[in-house]
Amino acid sequence: MFDFSLLTNWIHQALTSFMPEWLAVTAECVLIGLLLLTVYALLALFYIYYERKVCAAFQCRLGPDRVGPWGLLQSFADMFKMLIKELISLKYVDKFLFALAPYLVILASMLCFAVLPWGNGLQVIDFNIGIFFLIACSSIGVLGILLAGWSSANKFTLIGALRSGAQMVSYEISIGLSVVTMVVFAGSMSVGDIVSAQSDGWFIVKAHIPAIIAFLIYLVAGTAETNRGPFDLPEAESELTAGYHTEYSGIHFGFFYLAEYLNLFIVSGVATLLFFGGWMPLHIPGWEAFNSVMDYIPSVLWFIGKAIAISFIIIWFKWTFPRLRIDQLLSLEWKYLMPISLVNLVLMVLIVVYGIHL
Amino acid sequence: MEVTTKSMPYEDWKDNEYIEGLVKELNDNGANVIVGSLDKLINWGRSNSVWPLTFATSCCGIEFVSLGAARYDMARFGWEVARSSPRQADFMMVAGTIVKRMAPVARRLYDQLAEPKYVIACGACAVSGGPFRKSYHVVMGVGKIIPVDVYLPGCPPRPEAMIYSIMQLSRKMKVERFFGGVNRQEKQQEFLKSHPIEGIDD
Amino acid sequence: MADIQERIATLYPDATFEAADITVVNIPDAQWHSLAKTLRDDPELRFDYLMTIVGMDWADSLGCIYYLNSTSTGAHISVKVTTNDRIKPMLHSVADLWAIAGIYEREVYDFFGIVFINNPDMRRLFLSIDWKGFPLRKDYDADENLNPVTTESERQSDFTDTWVEDENGKVVKKEVRVFGPEDFVVNIGPQHPATHGVLRFRTAVDGETIKKIDLYCGYIHRGVEKIAEQLTYPQTLHFMDRLDYFSAHPYHHCLCMTIEQAAGIEISRRAQVIRVLMDELSRIASHCLFIGTYCMDLGATTMLFYTLRVREQILDIMEKTCGARMTFNYECIGGVMQDLDPNFVADVHKLLEVLPANIKEYNKLFTGNVITENRLIGVGNLSREDAISWGVTGPSGRASGWACDIRKTDPYSIYSELDFEEVVRTEGDSMARFKVRMDEMVQSARIIEQLIDNIPEGEICVKVPKVLKLPKGHWCRFVEGCRGTFGTFIESDGTTSPYRLKIIPPCLPAAAVVDHITRGFKIADLITIGGSMDYIVPDIDR
The missing domain is CATH 3.30.460.80 (NADH:ubiquinone oxidoreductase Nqo5 subunit)
Structure with a gap:
């Protein structure tokens, strides 16, 4: 498996050879920032296209197929248009908060990118509390949504924002608990360690029952966290027109739109990291030839591929299930998911203590 | 200049003279090369990403639903992102009769759309009052309250006709000038000036 | 009597x-x-x-x-x-x-x-x-200058008037508050994705709980009844298509029957069978669209595309015969406009083949879903007494246990000879209203099955005088539309155009009752309940 740290180290050495250390680090930071922004934009556009195609397939349609080959450029056209669309200034809004909100939302998802394990040695920063950082960052998003709903001075957005606040705060508990469950098993909060611990088998296999339970809970809570159907109450189209971002136009709306898809990627990426071995290729013990073929696929592809596969499931949810009601949504979390996760956590501890795992 | 569309021969379009006239009018001043190609890029984005506002009052609205369904599938053109909030939509398909009580609402929806905004008057009622011409409560054509870009006759128009009308709209977008030159928005401003509403300053 | x-x-x-x-x-x-x-x-x-x-x-x-x-x-x-x-x-x-x-x-x-x-x-x-x-x-x-087209927002009042008799028998006018100053009023509609057109609810909410709903209609009031007074009888027919565009055939049928009864015209057996066939086909198409849009309101968008598949098939059948997809203008005074398409019988057979599989699929995908059950069961209960008092007919009324199918209670055309069941449920909640419509599709298919192979030969339209004058008097007939009891009332003064044509829509009660049954439920339930009443706004407003 190619180790990307060789490449990054080489770049670092090349830079330090003709410039001072501090300048090299600054240049690297700028480089990484630009690279991340590009990846961010490309991924979001890909995801928009992907969802539209997948949803079309579920609905016996074709989906976008006229702009560019197979409609691949459709989301680019959308983005171009959104960039130059008018930003409507409204009279009775809180102007500062109104403008701040979309950036907060986009910031939350950008920060999460820093700790995702993109590939072997390809991680922006490997904290010893990486997972913790991830959960903390993703919570900033809810602040953006609340601000957006509140500052718009519109009753629909307000209801949408409050729904979203209640929903995201609640479901974060489940996400946190299922992450903690896996952290208990891995014995580390560092993203790098968690991935390398899965080199001899993914956690979903190694930690069997509690890992599967944790995965299912994570998947449900993650869907809720990204405000996607069947938990899309904050922007329930048939109830609240467009929910908390009703009053946003142009690129500000574009930020919300992109962030939704990016969050989808992040949720699937974290699921990949915790349960499906991050960038680790698929290895089946005993099948040496198969394993070595798998090793030839670059680790970046493994990570993104797995994340996209999990996203498929979440998209599948959206286009199949009807929406929940707010009280049902909250009772699902507080009455079912949270107790189950707590019990599951205990189960995991027992399994780790008695070593009943692969 | 021929305004062409993917997999549709130029001769098959109706109203080519109109578009040609529009192009001529826009090109009279001449454009410089950089601005021209920027315009092309922007117009490519705009004309390929035409998001409708979910706005339907009667029968035509149901045909619009059929347009989204598997058989006609407007998603092929990228039009399926129907936004419920006017702030995020590009054009408003006035699908159905507009009556006097609805007129202020339709006008407000139009005002809420973000620039660049377009209107398709869809169906006989929205074009001219249609079968309700003699009514005391129907607005005889939505053109009386908002500027219309494309008129689409029919009662209700078939989904194919709707596809055609949105393609015509997208053709119109293709020849616009974002930077300098004559702009269709001037005409729109003129219209809005002659149809003012109180209490709203832009 | x-x-x-x-x-x-x-x-x-x-x-x-x-x-x-x-x-x-x-x-x-x-x-x-x-x-x-x-x-x-x-x-x-x-x-x-x-x-x-x-x-x-x-x-x-x-x-x-x-x-x-x-x-x-x-x-x-x-x-x-x-x-x-x-x-x-x-x-x-x-x-x-x-x-x-x-x-x-x-x-x-x-x-x-x-x-x-x-x-x-x-x-x-x-x-x-x-x-x-x-x-x-x-x-x-009718001077246009008295009531001009305006783009100024409509004046809004929180008050209503009422005239009451005091103890001396004198009538005095009083002002009553609809919403108090402390009410948090959310305006749902007229441009809202879930109101199925341009209906407007002013909704007072407490958090997410609904306290009161005030119904505003008229955003598509087209004054059909007034226009009809200036037109001849055959000319009034086409408005029926544009009232309830999902069930245009039964509406046409009703007005034709009223005029034929008044003029004493007997129509041929073939025309009657064709009319009933078309009625039932449009009932299936209409219920299909109901199921689709209802599921979409609930967030299950994909169902819409599955149900529209069947609807498109029916529209194809109709288009071949009537020449239009929605506004057919097919029934005319004395029979029907054109003869059936030669492929009509084969096409309908094809439809009947695919229908059961599709209904099974809908049930699998939506009805049995646990989220659906939670959202629909026990939501928006309407008792039988309330249904009658509010005049909620059609599938919504039958879901409350009121057997109000005109095809059974007061059979018209050839319905008395046909063998079908009236679907009645007793729960009265949104789920019951949904299921009644599901089952009615099966019953309609049953009716079509009985008729499709026995369409009698004969003329499709009897001879009707070129200039049709009705005798003096008034007539009122009711039919079972797809959404409930639809009626037309004609008062004639002996000329070629009606003195008064009153359209009796089934959707107005259905929309009016929403306030009564949503109180205490959540905003999200307003969408479920409103959707399950299945009203069509142009039908309410006329």
Whole structure:
């Protein structure tokens, strides 16, 4: 498996050879920032296209197929248009908060990118509390949504924002608990360690029952966290027109739109990291030839591929299930998911203590 | 200049003279090369990403639903992102009769759309009052309250006709000038000036 | 009928009787409220269902015709109440006896300016608050400058007027608050994805819980009834397509039947069979679209695409015969416009083959889903008594246990010869309303199956005079539309165009009852309940 740290180290050495250390680090930071922004934009556009195609397939349609080959450029056209669309200034809004909100939302998802394990040695920063950082960052998003709903001075957005606040705060508990469950098993909060611990088998296999339970809970809570159907109450189209971002136009709306898809990627990426071995290729013990073929696929592809596969499931949810009601949504979390996760956590501890795992 | 569309021969379009006239009018001043190609890029984005506002009052609205369904599938053109909030939509398909009580609402929806905004008057009622011409409560054509870009006759128009009308709209977008030159928005401003509403300053 | 007449005559000696297709009782306004109470409560009469109130302008007098029906005996009666005062016409309200009367009286007030004493809410229903004149009066001034097209927002008032009688019998006007200053009022509609058109609910909420809903109609009021007065009878037909565009055929059928009855035209057996076939096909198409849009309201968008598949197939069949996808204009006075397409029978057979599999798929995907069950079961309960009092007919009424299918209770055309079941459920919640429609599709398919292979030969349209004049009199017929009991009332003065054409829509009660059944539920339930009533706004507004 190619180790990307060789490449990054080489770049670092090349830079330090003709410039001072501090300048090299600054240049690297700028480089990484630009690279991340590009990846961010490309991924979001890909995801928009992907969802539209997948949803079309579920609905016996074709989906976008006229702009560019197979409609691949459709989301680019959308983005171009959104960039130059008018930003409507409204009279009775809180102007500062109104403008701040979309950036907060986009910031939350950008920060999460820093700790995702993109590939072997390809991680922006490997904290010893990486997972913790991830959960903390993703919570900033809810602040953006609340601000957006509140500052718009519109009753629909307000209801949408409050729904979203209640929903995201609640479901974060489940996400946190299922992450903690896996952290208990891995014995580390560092993203790098968690991935390398899965080199001899993914956690979903190694930690069997509690890992599967944790995965299912994570998947449900993650869907809720990204405000996607069947938990899309904050922007329930048939109830609240467009929910908390009703009053946003142009690129500000574009930020919300992109962030939704990016969050989808992040949720699937974290699921990949915790349960499906991050960038680790698929290895089946005993099948040496198969394993070595798998090793030839670059680790970046493994990570993104797995994340996209999990996203498929979440998209599948959206286009199949009807929406929940707010009280049902909250009772699902507080009455079912949270107790189950707590019990599951205990189960995991027992399994780790008695070593009943692969 | 021929305004062409993917997999549709130029001769098959109706109203080519109109578009040609529009192009001529826009090109009279001449454009410089950089601005021209920027315009092309922007117009490519705009004309390929035409998001409708979910706005339907009667029968035509149901045909619009059929347009989204598997058989006609407007998603092929990228039009399926129907936004419920006017702030995020590009054009408003006035699908159905507009009556006097609805007129202020339709006008407000139009005002809420973000620039660049377009209107398709869809169906006989929205074009001219249609079968309700003699009514005391129907607005005889939505053109009386908002500027219309494309008129689409029919009662209700078939989904194919709707596809055609949105393609015509997208053709119109293709020849616009974002930077300098004559702009269709001037005409729109003129219209809005002659149809003012109180209490709203832009 | 004679018994009822006798009984009324003994109690109210002032009452006079007119023979018509439904017996008319003439009663002075002063005794009307007490007669209404007797009609409703008397154990032998029990006219518990108010079908409609037809406002009338007879030039020298204004008045109303009340059409009543007894759900236990099936008897019909109509009551005529008039006033000669054209400046300040007043009648007594019966809004306390039948819940739906409140809305119907508002409609009459809107069109004729008749004030109903003791009606708690006397606002205009369809026209805006500042509208000048009463359009359905014969002396209405149609000058465009009086009521111009405006883009100024409509004046909004939190108050309503009511006229009450004080103890001296003097009528005084009072102002009543609809919403208090402390209410958090959310405006849902008229442009809202879930109102199925342009209906408007002003909703007072407490958090997410609904406290009160105020219904605003008229955002697509097109004045069909007034236009029809200037047109000849065949010309009025095409408006039926544009009322309820999902079930255009039954509506057409109804108006044709009314005119044919008045003109004494017998239509051929073939035309009758074709009409019934078309009615049932459009019932399936309409219910398909209902299921689809309803699921979309609930967030399950994919279902819409599955149901539209079947609908497209039906539209194809219709298009081949009628030449249009939605506004068919197919039934005409004396029969139907064109003969069936040669492939009609084969196409319908194909449809009948795929239909059961599709219904099974819908059930699998949606009905059995745990989220669906949580959202629908026990939400928006409507009891049988309320359904009758509010006049909620059709599938929504049958979901509340009220067997109100006109095809069974008062069979028209050839329905009495057909073998099908009336789908009635007793739960009265949103789920029941959904399931009734599902099952009705099966029943409609059953009717089609019986007819499709036995379409008799014969002429499709009998000879009708080129210039059709109806004799003097009035007629009222009802059919089972896809959304409930649809009726047309025609008053003729012997000329070629109707003196008054009243359309009796099933959707107005369905929308009016929403306030009653959503109180205490959540905002999200408003969408579920409103959707399950399945109203079509142009049908409400006409």
